[in-house]
Each structure stands twice: as C-alpha cells, then as structure tokens.
Amino acid sequence: MSKQKPSDLSLIEPVLDSYAEVPGSLIAILQETQAAYGYLPMDAMEYIAKRTGTPIATIVGVATFYAQFRLEPVGKYLIMLCQGTACHVNGSELISAAISDELGIHDGETTPDGLFSLEHVACLGCCSLSPVMMINGTTYSSLTPDKAKKVLRSLAAESAEGGASA
C-alpha cells in the first residue's frame, strides 16, 4: 500500500476533547473524523486509539463493520446510488450502467481525477420517487439514464468553473 501523507491531527482534537472520556462514543468520534477528512485515515485511527485507550483492532473493527465509514479518500462528489427494492423495480441497474458508462467507474470506485466516487446504498427513503441518487446531500429523483448523465455533466462543469476562478 502506498504511504499516505500524515494527517493534520489537530482537526480532531476538539472531538476527542469532548468525547474521549464518554463511554460508547466511538461511532460518534469516527463520524466526526470522517467529516473532517472525508474518510478515516489510518494515522487518525491510531491517534484515536491512543487518546481513548481503545485497542486499534476494535476501532478498525467498528470502522469496517459500518457501511458509512471509508478507509480510502473519496472524490469531491460522492454519488450514493440507491439499490433498494423500489429503485431496483424501477430500473436502478440501468442508472448504475449509465453512471459507469459516463465516468468509467463501478461501485466503490473513484475517478482518476478524484472528482466522482460511486457507492451503492440500500435505501434513501425517497422510494416513491425512485430511482434515486444522493450526491453530497442533494437528492435527485425519478432518474432516467439520460437525466443521471446530465446531472453528472453539470456537476463536472460546475467544478471546472469553480476551479478556474480559484
């Protein structure tokens, strides 16, 4: 595995200050850690182990059990594509194929430019407007392969614009 550059551990200092001593807070700490880095860097987990006195094996065990936690960095846009029953019945597989076709990535992968990651999820609770995907907190409903591609293109364009002006 390639060596990742060390994480700025000061980012999680506040979380640890308020939670390190509270029993049962490991999931909350990991959630805040992921919010800070976009994923769970190994050195951050080691630091959490040290500060909370929890064995690192326990921490990694919890991190790998829950679908929400990621051990690798994700793209700027995280596409959560619903593969729940209602979405399946309404053609989510075609949407998945369209996304793969557009971006060249599959479930769990990130585009080489680091812009998009694709993750299949179970149900987003918008089943009556299926198929559905959620990208960085925004839900897109009643998708067709075409509509899904358009959403991705407009996000890519938006990002390119933002990049040029920055």
Add this chain to the structure above:
Amino acid sequence: MRLIVGEGSCGLAAGAGAVHTRLQELLAEANPTGVELGITGCNGMCFLEPIVDLYDDEGALHRLVKVQAKDADKIYQAATTGDLSLVDGLRISAEDAEFLDKQTRIALRDCGIIDPESIDDYLAHGGYQAITKILAEGMSQENVIHEIDVAGLRGRGGAGFPTAFKWRAARDAKADETGQKYLICNADEGDPGAFMDRAVIEGDPHSLIEGMLIGAYCIGASEGIVYVRAEYPLAIIRLRKAIEDATARGYLGDNILGSDFSCTLRIKAGAGAFVCGEETALIESLEGKRGMPRLKPPFPAQAGYWLKPSNINNVETYANVAWIIVNGGAAYAAMGTENSRGTKVFALSGKIRRGGLVEVPMGTTLREVIFDIGGGIRNGKEFKAVQLGGPSGGCVPASKLDTIIDYAELSATGAIMGSGGMVVMDESTCMVGMARFFLDFTAKERMLEILSRVVDGKGEEGDIEKLEELCYAIKDGALCGLGQTAPNPVLTTIRYFRDEFEAHIAEHRCPAGECRELITYYIDQDKCVGCTACARQCPVQAISGERKSPHKIDPTLCIKCGNCKTACRFGAVQVR
C-alpha cells in the same frame, strides 16, 4: 393568504427548495397584502410533489401540485391579488384528491399540515395535551399503560409485539442502585421501500417526542435516545430542533410541567448497517460497538443499553401514543380487526400510479390500498405482485389481493406485515431477479450462486428444490430474527411464481423480459415509424434503417442496455 410548501425529503428531491426560494424572493420584493410563506412535511402525496398549499383568507385550502420554480410567479400573483383563477392549471385533480380522502390518519395526523419546525404549530394542533393530561391529573403509570392495552397497540417496527406488555415488563424490571432505565426509539428504518418513519420525524417530530415522553413516564426512564439512520440527514436536523424547542418550553428536562417527572432526549446517528434495525444489535451500536445481535434472553427490558432495563419501540408505535391518551384506548381499538387494532401506515412505491404514504384502518384489503388509493399500476400494465415487509417479508401475488391487513392474515400468505413498505411490481418485473436481489441484500452466498446461474440461463434441473432446502436450513439454524426471516422473499417467490423459475431453467426464457442474458431486443416492424430516436440513443450503433421506414436491431452487436426501449415513444422496441 398563506402559502405552505411541502418540504419533506421527497418534496425537496422533486424541487420544492427552488419553488420556496423563488416565492421568498418575490415576497421580499413586494408583499402588499401580507402573504405568509411557510413549510410543512410530507403529506404523503409524493407522486404530486412539489406541492404548494394555498390557504385563502377564509382558511379554505387550494392545493397546487407538480409546481416548478417557473410557476412561482403565477402563484405569487394569485396570492397577492386574490385572483385564484391564475393558478387553475396547477390545482390537484378530483381523482388524485381521493388519495387522502380514503385514509384515516392517526400516526400521520399532523404530517403535511403543521410546520415541523414550529413547536407553537404543534401546540395549536393539540400537541403536548396528552402528557399535560397525564401529569396534571396525576395518572399512574398503570393507568396510562392500561389505556395503551385497551387500544390494543402492537409494535409497528415489524414483529407486532403488544406495546403495553413491553412497557409493563420494563416498568417491573428492577433497576440497579443507579435507578437508571432507558427508553429507546428505533428510527433505523432499514427496510428498503419503507419511509414512514422518515416522514413522521421530518413532518411531526414533536409527536414522536410526546410519545416517547409518555413511554418514559410509564417505565420510569429519565433518558431517551433516538437512533436515526445516517441516510436521513433532514430528519436529524428537524428532530434536533424539536428537542431544543421542547426543552426550552419545559416539555423535556427536569420537573416537566412542574411535576416530579424528569426526562431528557438525545439523538444518535446510525452508521449504515442493515442488521442494526434489530433491537439488540441497535443497542450494541448505541454503545459504540459493531452492531452484532445479542442472544436473547435476557431481553432489553431486563438488560438493555449498558445492561440497564430498557424499552425499545419503533417511531410509528410512539407516534400513535399521544392520540390514544387524548382520545382513549377504546376509540383506537374501535378501528381494525380482532387481533390487529387501529391503523397502519404503508409506503407505496414501485410500479404504482400514486406512490406515497397511506394510513388506513387495519382490516382494509391490499386491493383497496393498492388500487383504490394507490390508483393501481402505471402505464396500463398488469399487477404482478407486491413485496411486503422488506428483506424479511415476501411477495404477495394478484390472487391474494383480497387479503386483509392483519398480522395473522398477512403471515398466512408467507409475507409479513413488516414495517409497512409496499413495493408494487408489474408484468415487466422478473421474479427470479427479485429473489436474487433480496439475497444480495441478506448475502447468502450459496443461494446466490444458484440464483445467478438461473438468471443467466444456466440453471439446472433440481435447482428450485435445492433453493427451498437451503431456505429451510437457514430458517432452522438461525440465531436472530434476521436469519429466521431472510429466506422469506425467496420462498414466497418460488411459492407463487414457480412457473417463472421453471421457464428460466427449462426454456432459457425470462417471461418478464428483464434478465439480460436471456432476452433479445427487437423492433416491431408494424409499430416503428422510423423516427430514428432509438438509433441515436444506441451506444454501439446496433440499430439501422432509413428515416421514416422501420428500423432493425443487430442482435450480434446489441449490448442490451435498454436505451432504445426507453427512447421509443411508439412502443415499437420490444424484448423476447
């Protein structure tokens, strides 16, 4: 005049946010007649989102549907001038309005009516009357539990256990020297196709808080925890605000309403694991561990969160409680059947015409819910089956549509009441594919292997029997409820759709035309008008033909992506 925009997750996904923003801009520019702009949660008519409710000066409701941002100017004009004919084109049709008229709403009583971010609105609609009554009249724990018992309320999270029984067990359980007991709300809502709990929390969070307060009072808990799944960010935001507001007004905290009853409430966000909906796995997760189910007994009532006596109920269960205390258990029990009292909320989705939330008295038939309220199947297709109860449930075929909603009657079909997800399927849904889909969910590798070869047209004789045997073996050997029920979707699809399985194996044919390996796309030469829409959408140039004359698909090039079928407006692209 008041304009109320429906802003549940579903409304927002359909574009309600842009409508709201535009109305706000217009009203900020000029608002001579003092039009008010507000929000509400999901009223259940997801198929008509975004929805704007216009209340005129007499208080009469004019419901505007499928509103887009561009319609905002018209609505603004109508509201500020009083000329409502301007929005006639947006009004809900009489037929669609029946969707709500045929329901009986108790758990959803305020959803889509009140502003979920305003405690005053909840109070104005009779909120916190139940807890006020209990504390002011000094009702005993047993008196309150008795009312719930008379109501016949059973858990809405799936298993249907009598709520009063659980509350008595937790009340009678002896606490240790700390005296600590906990009341937990299961808002993990893991079944795909279910979104009742999300709608209640997003649309009426105080009704959950009030139900939990009453539960905490009955069992003697001073702390409540709501475990909300990670995929529901809006629910978490609204519930957090509701808890803050209720605390500020003295409905939560120390000495509630001047009594000696004290209780706090907090939220714990889940982290995405289906099994955490199971109550003991949920408790493990609350303790910050991997969500592995515990062996029962001991039950949570004896040794739950941190091994203290704990009671855990589903969101919808709690949402019924305040109503029962205010209206009396007998009023609730007057609805429904002998063994299943009151109402149940269902989430309708799939190939249904009117997808959304439906609350009906128990005893209503599946047909009434799906056809009379849900409007039947979209695009004039045939109903094939309805999936009830999520991955632990099963598929009910057309021949069983007159089954009534009742815990025992639904179990007799091989499905279960479950938490209330109803995913409707039509003739184009392949049942073998459905069975495989569900196992994917509960990950049973050997069964998957067999089903995958059937779906790919490589099934062997005896595969169906092998699957059935495996299902029973899993049921018998299972430790927790998940294992015991996980084979249900497979067993019911085999039971009711055996011919479809046989067609896949013996004839290498998918009757629904869905399994990619077994189908060919072709163009009906009589229906094709030569518009070229399909050819333009084909990513591999497998479609040829002159403009204005019928086209053809080259099966050796076709990758079966289905683009052509979606593109065709004449129904000429077909599969066999």
